[in-house]
Amino acid sequence: MSRKNRKQTPRTLPRPQAPKAPPPSYPSVRLNPNLVEVPVTARDDMRVPARVWADEELWKQISRDRTLHQLINVSTLPGIAGTAQAMPDAHEGYGFPVGGVAAFRARDGVISPGGVGYDINCGVRLLASEVTADELGHSRLEAIVHDLSRAIPSGMGRGSHLHFTDGDFDRVLAEGCTYLAERGLATAEDLDSIEAHGSLPAADPRAVSERAKQRGGGQLGSIGSGNHFVEVQRVETLFDLAAAEALGLRAGQVVILVHTGSRGLGHQVCTDYVRAMDAVMARHEIHLPDRELACAPFESPEGQKYFGAMCAAANFAFSNRQAITYAMREVFQRALGDHGRLHLVYDVAHNMAKLERHGDEDLVVHRKGATRAFGPSHPETPARYKGIGQPVLIPGSMGTASYALVGTDEGFNLSFGSTCHGAGRAMSRTAAKKVQSGAEVRKALEDRGIVVRCASAGELAEEAPHAYKDVDRVVDVVHHAGLARKVARLVPLGVIKG
Amino acid sequence: MAPPWHRWVDHTAEVQLQVRAGSLAGLLAEAGRALGALLLRGHAAEPSGEPKTIEVSSVDREALLVDWLNEIIFRAEVERWIAVEFEVLEASESHLKASARGALVDDPPALVKAATFHGLAVEEREGGLQAEVIFDV
Numbered sequence: 001m002s003r004k005n006r007k008q009t010p011r012t013l014p015r016p017q018a019p020k021a022p023p024p025s026y027p028s029v030r031l032n033p034n035l036v037e038v039p040v041t042a043r044d045d046m047r048v049p050a051r052v053w054a055d056e057e058l059w060k061q062i063s064r065d066r067t068l069h070q071l072i073n074v075s076t077l078p079g080i081a082g083t084a085q086a087m088p089d090a091h092e093g094y095g096f097p098v099g100g101v102a103a104f105r106a107r108d109g110v111i112s113p114g115g116v117g118y119d120i121n122c123g124v125r126l127l128a129s130e131v132t133a134d135e136l137g138h139s140r141l142e143a144i145v146h147d148l149s150r151a152i153p154s155g156m157g158r159g160s161h162l163h164f165t166d167g168d169f170d171r172v173l174a175e176g177c178t179y180l181a182e183r184g185l186a187t188a189e190d191l192d193s194i195e196a197h198g199s200l201p202a203a204d205p206r207a208v209s210e211r212a213k214q215r216g217g218g219q220l221g222s223i224g225s226g227n228h229f230v231e232v233q234r235v236e237t238l239f240d241l242a243a244a245e246a247l248g249l250r251a252g253q254v255v256i257l258v259h260t261g262s263r264g265l266g267h268q269v270c271t272d273y274v275r276a277m278d279a280v281m282a283r284h285e286i287h288l289p290d291r292e293l294a295c296a297p298f299e300s301p302e303g304q305k306y307f308g309a310m311c312a313a314a315n316f317a318f319s320n321r322q323a324i325t326y327a328m329r330e331v332f333q334r335a336l337g338d339h340g341r342l343h344l345v346y347d348v349a350h351n352m353a354k355l356e357r358h359g360d361e362d363l364v365v366h367r368k369g370a371t372r373a374f375g376p377s378h379p380e381t382p383a384r385y386k387g388i389g390q391p392v393l394i395p396g397s398m399g400t401a402s403y404a405l406v407g408t409d410e411g412f413n414l415s416f417g418s419t420c421h422g423a424g425r426a427m428s429r430t431a432a433k434k435v436q437s438g439a440e441v442r443k444a445l446e447d448r449g450i451v452v453r454c455a456s457a458g459e460l461a462e463e464a465p466h467a468y469k470d471v472d473r474v475v476d477v478v479h480h481a482g483l484a485r486k487v488a489r490l491v492p493l494g495v496i497k498g
Numbered sequence: 499m500a501p502p503w504h505r506w507v508d509h510t511a512e513v514q515l516q517v518r519a520g521s522l523a524g525l526l527a528e529a530g531r532a533l534g535a536l537l538l539r540g541h542a543a544e545p546s547g548e549p550k551t552i553e554v555s556s557v558d559r560e561a562l563l564v565d566w567l568n569e570i571i572f573r574a575e576v577e578r579w580i581a582v583e584f585e586v587l588e589a590s591e592s593h594l595k596a597s598a599r600g601a602l603v604d605d606p607p608a609l610v611k612a613a614t615f616h617g618l619a620v621e622e623r624e625g626g627l628q629a630e631v632i633f634d635v
Contacts, residue, residue, distance in 0.1 A: 065510045092510045094616030094632050118611040118634045214576050226635060264575050267611040267634075271568050274615060279557050291560070292616035425511045429635075458539060 023066040034481040037083075038072060045076040045289065052086045053415070055477055061426055061469060065092035067099075073289045074102050078297075079109020081363055085415055087370050088477040089424025089469055093117070095292030098369035098425075101418045104298065106355060106362040110286070111303045112295035113273040113310070115366035117351045120269060120310055121317030122228075122261030123195075124371075124393040125347035126404060127325065129332065130339050132252040133234040133493060142451050144335050145232055145494035149453035151327040152230060153222040154498035162221050162323055169217060173205040176315030177322050185326045192382055194347040195372065198318035202355075204308025208265070209272050212309075216265020216316060221323030225456075225498035227422075227463055228260040229398055230324070232451075232494035236401070239486040243406050246388045247345050249488050256342065257402055257490065258324055259395045261351065262317035269313045273306040298364050307353070314352060321347055345404070346382075346391035348372060350421035358416060365416050373419040373484045375409030392484045394475060397423045397468035398460075399445045401491050403475045405484040419484040420475070423468035432467035433458070451494035459497060500625050502528035513610075513633045514617075520626035522559060523589035526566055527596070529629065533567050534582040534600070536633065537574050537610055545583050545599035552581070552596050559591045560618050563629055566594055567613035574610075578603050610635055 026042045031051075036059055038050040050071045054062055062068065067090050074096055075084040081103045090099030095114035104110050133141075162185075164172065171179045177198025180186040191197045223230060235253045238244045249255070262269075277294040280302050281287075286295060296302035325344065332340035350371045353364055374381050374390040381390045389406030396402045400423065411417055427435075436444070438457025441464045445452050454460050472489075479486045502519035515532055519525040534543070554569055556562040574580045581598040588595040611634040620629040 094512060094614040094634060098511060114614075114616075211572060211576075215572065268572070271612045275561070275565065278561060278615060290616055291618055292614050294615065428508045428510055429513075430506075430508060 023069050026068060026072065034477050038068065043072055046072060047077070048075050048080050048083050050075050050084045050086070052090065053477055053481055053483065054088045055473070058088045058469065058473060058477060062086065062090055067092050067097045070095070070097040071100060073293060074100060074115070076289060077102070077104065077110055077112065077293060077295060078286060079104040081105055081109070081361065082416070085418070087418070087420040088474045089369070089420040089422055091425045093368070095290055096366070096368045099420065100368045101366065101370045101416055103358065103363040103365045103416045106298050106364055109298055109364060110295035111298045111307055111353055111364050112293055112366065113270045113277065113306055114292045114294060115368055116270065116310060116353050117368045118267045118270040119261040119351055120266035121314035121349045122351040123317060123321065123347065123349035124395055125258040125321045125325065126345040126391070126393050127256045127328065127342040128248045128345050129254040129256070130341055131254050131336060133254055134252060136254055138449065140335060141232065141493055144331060145451040145453055145496060147331045147335070148230060148232070148328060149496045151331050152324050152496065154224070154455070154496065164220070169213065170205040172220065172319050173208060173312035173315055174203050175199055176203070176318045180319050180322050186322050190322065190325070190344045192384065193344040194318055195349055198315070198322060198347065200311035200314050202308060203311035203315050204305070205312050207305045207309035208269060208312050212265050212268035212272065215268045216263050219263040219265070220316070220320055221327060222263065222320070223260045223324070223496070223498045224263050225459060228498055230496040231257045231402070231492050233257055233402060233490040233492050235488050236491045237489040239488065243388050243485070243487045246385060247391055247404060247487060248343055249345070249404060254493070255345070255490060256328060257393065257395055258321050260320060260324070262313045263320060265316050266313040269309045273309065277302060277306070310353060314349065317349070318347065346393060348391065348393055356417070363416070365418070367418050369421045370418045371421045372417060373405070373407030373411055374417050375407045375412055377409050378407070378412065378417070381407070389485065392419055394420060394471065395422050396471035397465045398463045398495055398497065399450060399492055400465045400468070400471055401489050403471070403486060404488040404490065405475070405479070405486050407484055408482055411483040414481070415483050419478045423471035423474055425467060426469045427467040429462035429467070432464050433461040435466050436464055437461055445495065450492050454495070454497035463497070504528055504532040507630070509632065513635050514630065515633065516628070516630050518623060518626060518628040522591070522627060523586035525620070525627045525629055526563060526589065526594055527584040527586050529563060529567060529631070530570055530581060530584045530598070533570050533610070534580055537571070537580050543580065543582050543601040545601055547599070547602070549597045549599045552598055553594065555593045557592065559620050560615070562592060562594055563620060563631060564613045564615055564618065567631065571610050571612060
């Protein structure tokens, strides 16, 4: 492709030419209106039951693809504790299903790069502005969204405005947002509002390959492509006034939601360690129904090395969202002066493995497309949210509603302190494009007054709202199941996509 | 021997490739061509410049296919160079050496994070080999 003809052709995915075999079926029993269980006897190699948090409609949608089959594969892994779980937004992935939660005993269980996914610490950050949508007005909104799209690089490999030496970059991996604060890119208040203060102490930059550092080196402060985005939103509905006040949210307020992760660095860390663990599983006498579940005992050298690399990639992802925040603050302050301050509500991961104490056991809790949701009394819930619960941020599909919730103490026991991570795909990218073209999706959003900045019409079509489950229904399930509590519904004003 | 071909299979969230060829060398080259097209997202591409040598070693032929595709993804992202034409110089069940020509892009490719091991299979079929591989996009 020459540089000059690059824009003359469409940016779309290939059209599938072959149907897929139907998924296998398994016996199941509904335990309550929001929970279904597949018994441990459903397949000979299961070690624990599999559970899906879903009402009847979402259960129907989840049963259409291979989500359940993949969840049952996860239930066969060594050292798995309790139950293998899928959240109401779950869908077929690779290895683990997306929306999957699995906890493994640290003393005799495994850690699996595929259980975290390629986008390590993909997550969400919510910032609250000091203005309402009415005060901002449409023309200033349009100008701000435009400036944000110029200030925040997007696309798969598009790079950062920030420049770090190799030594600086290793400090980003080792210290995450703590190092960014030292560089003036984060405040002490920011650090208090990020999961693990944006700095996982187990991070080991030496366990991150040079290839991973090459791939992610220029990407700090960028969104990336796929379903990642920055949205300017309006607080539409408040469900819990006391919790909303604690989170700093009020009706009509302009807020900004950032959804991105560790970019090429995380992708390469996962690639490196799936490959490395695939090669050593026989030595550890681990036999799996799917090679993408490649894993190693958590306490083994391979398991510890991956954990160190994963934590480093997670620190990179926290720092990535922080660097984006820095750029956004500059845009808002240029546009609104003293009223342009942005306060960090919270930043939380939804692709991560964490070492956590559950009851009498240390567990390595894998959340792949699932959000950590700790309750009001958990020690890791930030001081300002004690008695309320850790904020849980659920981005809807592009152009639909998003939610702010808080974790519950009850959910800690029900789902290892986990909840959903979004609407969850219901339709392949190709099927989505058959429903509406990118131009039609853009027009539908703009007709609703939403400002759209996205370079790729193909990506707009692939990420259209109809390609996803109903986020309101997904959130209602976790709310009624007691996994998290609804605080606010947020609706889009402007969308910036890679 | 039938000519190599590939097709795309529907997947809820990712992209699934099915590829067939008369030999392992042909299979790897065809999978590389398919990935090049995926990385270019439908853009036309004329390869330019000198060919580059790509070499990978793996534990078996399935891993070889994944490692090969991940090498192409890595070069696309880091070098902004998308390989589209391949000549296989050496191929065994665990080793591949190929010469590739590609296109330089000023805007790095969208979409592909990695080739995965999920549902991975390289199987004997009449007149050759067939493989399936899922890409995380």
